[in-house]
Amino acid sequence: MASAAEQLAANLNFSAFGKAEELKKRIWFTLGALVVYRLGTYIPLPGIDPAAFAANFHGKQQGVLELFNMFAGGAVQRMAIFALNIMPYISASIIVQLMSSVIPSLETLKKEGEQGRKVINQYTRYLTVVIAAFQAYGISVGLEGQANVVSDPGWFFRVSTVLTLMGGTLFLMWLGEQITSRGIGNGSSLIIFAGIVAAFPSAIANTLELSRQGAISPLVLVALIVMSFGVIAFIVFMERAQRRLLITYPKRQQGNRVYEGQTSFLPLKLNTSGVIPPIFASSLLLLPTTIANFSANGGAGGVLGFLSTYLGHGRPAYIFLYIALIVFFAFFYTAIVFDPVETADNLKKHGGFIPGIRPGERTAQYIDHVLTRITVLGAGYLAIICLLPEMLISEFSLPFYFGGTSLLIVVSVTMDTVAQIHGHLQAQQYEGLVKKAKLRGKKK
Numbered sequence: 001m002a003s004a005a006e007q008l009a010a011n012l013n014f015s016a017f018g019k020a021e022e023l024k025k026r027i028w029f030t031l032g033a034l035v036v037y038r039l040g041t042y043i044p045l046p047g048i049d050p051a052a053f054a055a056n057f058h059g060k061q062q063g064v065l066e067l068f069n070m071f072a073g074g075a076v077q078r079m080a081i082f083a084l085n086i087m088p089y090i091s092a093s094i095i096v097q098l099m100s101s102v103i104p105s106l107e108t109l110k111k112e113g114e115q116g117r118k119v120i121n122q123y124t125r126y127l128t129v130v131i132a133a134f135q136a137y138g139i140s141v142g143l144e145g146q147a148n149v150v151s152d153p154g155w156f157f158r159v160s161t162v163l164t165l166m167g168g169t170l171f172l173m174w175l176g177e178q179i180t181s182r183g184i185g186n187g188s189s190l191i192i193f194a195g196i197v198a199a200f201p202s203a204i205a206n207t208l209e210l211s212r213q214g215a216i217s218p219l220v221l222v223a224l225i226v227m228s229f230g231v232i233a234f235i236v237f238m239e240r241a242q243r244r245l246l247i248t249y250p251k252r253q254q255g256n257r258v259y260e261g262q263t264s265f266l267p268l269k270l271n272t273s274g275v276i277p278p279i280f281a282s283s284l285l286l287l288p289t290t291i292a293n294f295s296a297n298g299g300a301g302g303v304l305g306f307l308s309t310y311l312g313h314g315r316p317a318y319i320f321l322y323i324a325l326i327v328f329f330a331f332f333y334t335a336i337v338f339d340p341v342e343t344a345d346n347l348k349k350h351g352g353f354i355p356g357i358r359p360g361e362r363t364a365q366y367i368d369h370v371l372t373r374i375t376v377l378g379a380g381y382l383a384i385i386c387l388l389p390e391m392l393i394s395e396f397s398l399p400f401y402f403g404g405t406s407l408l409i410v411v412s413v414t415m416d417t418v419a420q421i422h423g424h425l426q427a428q429q430y431e432g433l434v435k436k437a438k439l440r441g442k443k444k
Helices: 004-011 014-019 021-040 050-058 064-071 087-099 104-110 114-144 155-182 187-198 200-213 218-240 276-294 302-310 316-337 340-349 361-396 404-443
Strands: 242-249 252-254 257-259 262-269
Touching (some): 087 114, 087 187, 187 200, 361 404
Antiparallel strands (some): 252 257
């Protein structure tokens, strides 16, 4: 079996890459777009005191704001024009995806091919505007409730904040679409990836500073480095893991020609749900702490105080609910994005079948049975990966970046980007071979 380094070298054919001018343009365009995004995370909202907000933010980090700040590359901490990041668009995409399995008209559009996808994408954009406006208004009200942050509170500040933050999200949505079409693909994912990676140096520096001050021992620091590489290797292995179901196509006759029977595979990913379960679970669990921190008494008493006390990082109730929510969302989102009945119907239409399983309903039941079993493993894998940062935060006060959702996103996007680059290289090599063949034909 080839090592990971050999596989990476095989995927990235550097000699072919040197000749791929179109791919170079796409990479430069992607890098330029990400630089524009990073510059926007340093432009503060008009009408606020960034220093005063940063001071308040540092005092209220134990909540969902810290998670969103990680995804936004520090834009929330600076309350920049890109503070909402592209998360409203991601949320809208997930909601539309969920609704398309419930509302018959959306389900019909999803089956209409490219034209249907365009209409669904337009609905997603409209919903992004609504979600971004709602979140931006909540942020404007929250900013007015903090002392010395807003210079001139009132409706003018609220309207300008809503328009600015909503415009920032829509610009990032457009930028992500441009990266997908004119860059190397995965525009939305690359924007989140850039935000997380940009904070890695400061997270590493903070960890080294904790070691220098004696908060963590050198042995623990070495163990942390080894564990980080181990987690990356584990994520790569699990994200590439598949259960492949053998599909057989019988002999068929088309006109006077008889086509031999063929076999192929139906790949079922071990982690079909991706990074959605940990993101949703973290957001729901950290929301009470965030509300408590911004309440009038700082969440010192009442229901919010009780929740913020017992749902803190490392608490038994938090860990139990975190695992339960990850497992729930893993099964729920897998059921939404993969329909065994539709897959079985498509196989039956094209004459394919699983050996030993009757086409139609029995095939759907078999696929659902296999998918349920591998989703158990996938949910367990996500729970293990996401428990690592909880233990590190509670024991050593380390940032979010070591393990969990951040490394899962970074590694997954890196693998997808390498696959996209490999695909572009193959496409350009194929075009080059076609051009050479045409030239040879003309010479003959």
